[in-house]
Amino acid sequence: MKMADSQRIQAPRDTVWAALNDPEVLRQSIPGCQELVKSSDTDMEAKVQLKIGPVKATFNGKVRLEDLNPPESYRIAGEGSGGVAGFAKGGATVRLEADGEDATILHYDVDAQIGGKIAQLGARLIDSTAKRLAGEFFTTFGNVVAPQTDQAGGEEDSAEPEEAKKGWFGGLLKGKKDGAAEGEG
Structure with missing residues (x-):
């Protein structure tokens, strides 16, 4: 299976690089991650519980960071076993591109192989998962890296008018009320 994409993160490249190397940030970010322990600057061990279609398994795996080029890129190589559910192994090349001073584009290319029970589920289900x-x-x-301003605002948010606190949802409701008023007549 191969997959490539990119994501814009509202944080400087050095901040994103530091987060990509922080086991606690990664643990919080990896879906189903129960444990992530850094054993050296380039090695980590993880325990991840996943459900793929009807198969639910806990994978124990090792991850190694290779080809480090701070703060621009690295390769993540890893393998994990989920017992009777099967195994997964592969890697991802991660590249960070500065997007101005306050944002970063994170590019990734993933190549993975799976085997065992999960491999029998079908390519479409595995790809979508x-x-x-x-x-x-x-x-x-x-x-985690760049919390949204409305979540990190603290006391400043309390000074906003009540309508502004409702955000997009308040605007949606306001639009429906305005539309209903225009349609009446």
Whole structure:
């Protein structure tokens, strides 16, 4: 299975690089990750519980960081075993591109092989699950690295008018009320 994509993260490249090397940030970001322990600067061990279709398994794996070129790129190589559910092994090349001073584009290319019971589920289910898990990882990773301003605002938010606090949902409701008023007559 091969997959490539990119994600814009609202944080400087050095901040994103540091987060990609922080086991706690990675643990929070990896869907189903129960444990992530860094055993050296380039080696980690992980325990991840995943559900792929009808198969639910806990994978124990090892991850190694290779071809380090801080703060621009590295390769993640890993393998994990889920017992009777099967195994997964592969890698990802991660490249960071500065997007101005305050943002970073994270590019990734993944190549993975799977075997055992999970391999029998079918390529379409596995591909869609892999894309969903990658999406969850990068959404969570982006929120951990660069929290949204409305979540990190603190006391400043309390000074905003009540309508502004409702955000897009308040605007949606306002639009429906305005539309209903225009349609009446």
